[in-house]
Amino acid sequence: MSAHAAAAAHREVAAPEDPYRLTKDGIMEPPVGWRHSLRHLGPGLILSASIVGSGELIVTTTLGATVGFALLWMVIFSTFVKVAVQVELARWCISTGQPALTGYNKVGPKIFGLSWINLLWALMALSKVLQMGGVVGGVALALSIMMPLVGEPMGSASLGLWTAIVALGSIALLYSNKYSRIEHGAGLLVVVFSFITIGIAFGLPFTPFAYSMDDIAGGLSLAIPVGAIGAAIAMFGITGVGADELTFYTYWCIEKGYARHVGPNDGSEAWQRRAKGWIRVMYKDAFLSWVIYTFGTIAFFIMGAAVLHPQGVVPQGNEMITALSRMYTDTLGEWAGLVFLMGAVVVLGSTLWAAVPSWSRMYVNLLAELKVLDWHDTAARLRWIRGFTIGLPLVWGLAYLFMRSPVLMVQIGGVATGIFLLAVVVAVWHLRRTETDPRLYGGGLFNALLVVSSIAIVLLGIYTGLAAFKLV
Numbered sequence: 001m002s003a004h005a006a007a008a009a010h011r012e013v014a015a016p017e018d019p020y021r022l023t024k025d026g027i028m029e030p031p032v033g034w035r036h037s038l039r040h041l042g043p044g045l046i047l048s049a050s051i052v053g054s055g056e057l058i059v060t061t062t063l064g065a066t067v068g069f070a071l072l073w074m075v076i077f078s079t080f081v082k083v084a085v086q087v088e089l090a091r092w093c094i095s096t097g098q099p100a101l102t103g104y105n106k107v108g109p110k111i112f113g114l115s116w117i118n119l120l121w122a123l124m125a126l127s128k129v130l131q132m133g134g135v136v137g138g139v140a141l142a143l144s145i146m147m148p149l150v151g152e153p154m155g156s157a158s159l160g161l162w163t164a165i166v167a168l169g170s171i172a173l174l175y176s177n178k179y180s181r182i183e184h185g186a187g188l189l190v191v192v193f194s195f196i197t198i199g200i201a202f203g204l205p206f207t208p209f210a211y212s213m214d215d216i217a218g219g220l221s222l223a224i225p226v227g228a229i230g231a232a233i234a235m236f237g238i239t240g241v242g243a244d245e246l247t248f249y250t251y252w253c254i255e256k257g258y259a260r261h262v263g264p265n266d267g268s269e270a271w272q273r274r275a276k277g278w279i280r281v282m283y284k285d286a287f288l289s290w291v292i293y294t295f296g297t298i299a300f301f302i303m304g305a306a307v308l309h310p311q312g313v314v315p316q317g318n319e320m321i322t323a324l325s326r327m328y329t330d331t332l333g334e335w336a337g338l339v340f341l342m343g344a345v346v347v348l349g350s351t352l353w354a355a356v357p358s359w360s361r362m363y364v365n366l367l368a369e370l371k372v373l374d375w376h377d378t379a380a381r382l383r384w385i386r387g388f389t390i391g392l393p394l395v396w397g398l399a400y401l402f403m404r405s406p407v408l409m410v411q412i413g414g415v416a417t418g419i420f421l422l423a424v425v426v427a428v429w430h431l432r433r434t435e436t437d438p439r440l441y442g443g444g445l446f447n448a449l450l451v452v453s454s455i456a457i458v459l460l461g462i463y464t465g466l467a468a469f470k471l472v
Contacts, residue, residue, distance in 0.1 A: 018378045019255045022097040026260035030277025037281050042183040043252035044289030047245055049186035050354035051293040052194055052347060060297055064304025065314045069211070072219025075301045077456075079240035079294040082421070083286060084446065084453040085428055086241045086249055090282050092431045093250035095275050095440055097259040100247040101365040102375070104423075107430045113370055117423040121247070122366065124420040128244065128359070132392070133399030135351050139166045140400070142344040160401060166352075167397035171390050174356050177382065179255045182357050189350035194296045196343060201299035204306050211306045219305070240293065243420040248358035249286075251365075258282060265437065272439050279440060352393075360388035422462065425454045 019026075031037045063071060089100060096103075104117040111119060140162040141154075150157035174182070204210060241249070253259070258278045265271055308314065329337045364384040368375035373384055432441075441447065 018376070019257055019260045020097060020099070020381075021376055021378075022260060022262075022264040024263055026257070027263040027274065028257070028261035030261070030274060030281055032277070034284060037284050040256070040281050041285045041288060042187075043249060043256050043282075044285040044292075045183055045187040045190060046252050046354050046358070047241065047249050048190045048289045048292040048296075049350040050245055050248075050358065051241065051289075052190055052296040052350060060300045061304035061308070062314060064301040064306075065308035067225050067305075068309040069215045069219035069302075069305045070221075070223060070225045072216065072298075072301060072305070073222050074224070075297055076220075076294070079290065079297055081453050081456045082241040082246065083290055084450040085425060085457065086246050087283065087286050087446075088432060088442075088450055089246060089424070089428050090250055090253050090286070091279055091440060091442070092428075092436045093253055094258045094262060094279055094282060095265065095437055096435055097254065097262075097264075099254060099361070099365055100250040100427075101362055101369060103250075103431045103435075104247075104427045105369045106434070107427050114366075117427050118366060118369060120420055120423045121362075124243065124417060125359070125363070128417075129395060129399050130403065132352070132355055132359075132396040133403065135348050135355070136163060136166055136393065136396045137400030138348040139345055139352065140397075142341045142348070146338065146341045163397045163401055167393035170352055170356055170393040174353070174389055175386060177357055177360070177385055177389060179252075182353070183252075183256075186350060186354055189346055189353060190292060192343075192346050194292060194299075194347075196339075197303070197347075198295055198299045201302045201306075204302065209307045209310070211302065215305075240297065242417040243424050244358075244362075244417060246421075246424050248362055251358065251361045253282060253285075272437070275437070275440055356389055356392055357385070359392055360385045363388050363392075421457045421460075425457050429454065 031040055060075060063075075089103075092103060093099060101118060101121065104121065105115045107115045107117050109116060114122075137159075140159055143166070144158045144162045145153045148155070148158040149161050152158065173185075205212075258281065262275045262278050263271060265275075329340070364373070364381060365375065367373055367384065368381075373380045375381060442450070
C-alpha cells in the first residue's frame with residue numbers, strides 16, 4: 001500500500017472519532033431519565049467553571065460591596081435571563097453538528113468573508129484580553145501574597161514571576177486539549193470553592209455580619225441605586241452565561257458527542273427521535289450548570305453586601321485580593337485568610353482552565369471561516385488549537401502586567417460581553433428560522449421564555465452600548 005493510500009485509510013478510520021464530523025458510525029441512542037443521563041453531562045461543568053470565576057469573585061462581590069443588597073434582583077435576573085438563548089443555540093448546534101462561529105458567519109451582511117457578527121466577536125475578543133488578563137493577575141496576586149518569591153508580595157518582581165508561572169502552568173496543563181481532562185478538571189475546581197463559599201454566605205446570619213430577610217426583600221425591589229448603573233451593566237454582561245460562554249458552550253456540546261450521537265439529518269423519524277433525546281440531555285446539562293453558577297453568584301454577592309459594604313471596603317486595583325479576603329477573615333478569623341487565598345486560586349483558576357481551551361477553539365473556528373484552515377481537518381484543527389493554547393495565556397499575562405488593575409480589566413470585558421449579547425440573539429433567531437429543524441423546536445413555555453429572554457438581552461444590550469459611548 002502506498003503512503004498516500006495508507007494516509008487515506010487512516011483518515012477514514014479516524015473520521016468517525018471526530019465529533020465535528022457527523023457519520024452513521026457515531027450514532028448512539030439517547031439515555032432516558034436523569035440516572036442514565038448523568039454520565040453524559042459535562043459541557044455545563046466547563047461552562048460553570050468559566051462562570052464561577054472572574055465574574056462572581058470580582059465583579060459580583062465588588063457590586064455587593066458598592067451598593068449593598070440593592071441589586072440582588074439583578075444578580076438573579078442576569079443568571080436566569082440568558083439560559084433560553086443558550087439552550088436554543090445549543091439546539092441548533094446539536095441538530096447540525098456545527099459550532100457557533102460557523103453559524104454566526106451565516107448571518108449577513110459580510111465584510112471580507114466575515115459576517116458582521118463575527119466581526120463584533122473579534123472586537124469582543126480584544127476586550128476579553130483585558131478580562132482574562134485580570135483573571136491571570138488575580139491568580140498571580142493570590143499566589144504572591146501566599147508565597148512571595150522575590151521581594152514584597154505586591155511588588156513587581158514577585159507579581160511578574162508568579163504571572164509567568166501561572167501562564168506557563170496553564171499551557172502545560174491544557175496543551176493536550178483532551179475533552180475528558182478539561183471536563184474533569186473543571187468539575188473538581190467548581191465543586192471545591194463553590195460549596196465552601198455558599199456555606200459561608202448562608203452561614204453569615206450566625207456571625208456579626210448577619211443579614212435579615214428585610215435586606216433580601218429590599219434587594220428584590222427591582223431598583224438600581226444612583227451611581228450603580230455602570231457596575232450593574234458590567235455585572236449583567238459578565239455574570240451568568242455571557243456572550244462568550246453562550247458561544248463556546250456549543251463546542252463542548254459537540255465534543256461531548258451530542259451531535260455525533262444524533263448523526264446526519266436524513267429526515268427520518270429515527271433521526272428526529274435521537275435529536276430530541278440528546279437535546280433533552282443537553283437541557284439537563286444546562287439546568288445543572290445554571291443551578292451551580294446561580295447559587296455561586298448569589299453567594300458572592302451576599303458576602304460582598306453583608307461583609308464589605310457595611311465597612312466601606314470596595315476591591316480596587318492590586319488591592320483586590322486583600323480586600324476580598326476581608327469577607328473571610330472578618331467572618332471566620334485571621335486563619336481564614338489563607339483559606340480564601342487558596343480558594344481564590346481555585347475559583348479564578350477554574351475560569352482560566354475553561355477559558356484557555358474554549359477561546360482557542362473559537363479563535364481557530366474564526367480562522368477557518370477566513371479559509372486559513374479546513375475546520376474538518378482534524379490534525380490541522382488540533383495543531384492550531386494547541387498554538388492558541390500556548391499564545392493566549394502569554395498574551396493575557398502580559399496584559400495584566402501592563403495594566404495591573406484586575407477589577408477594571410474584568411469590568412471592561414463585561415461591558416463588551418453585554419454589547420455582543422445583542423448579536424448572539426440575532427444569530428440565534430436567524431439560525432432557528434433557517435437551519436433548525438422545526439420538529440425540534442421547544443414547547444410553548446420554552447418559546448415564550450426565549451422571546452422574553454431575547455427582548456431583555458436586546459434592551460440591556462442597547463443600553464450597554466449607549467452607556468459605553470456616554471450617550472445615556
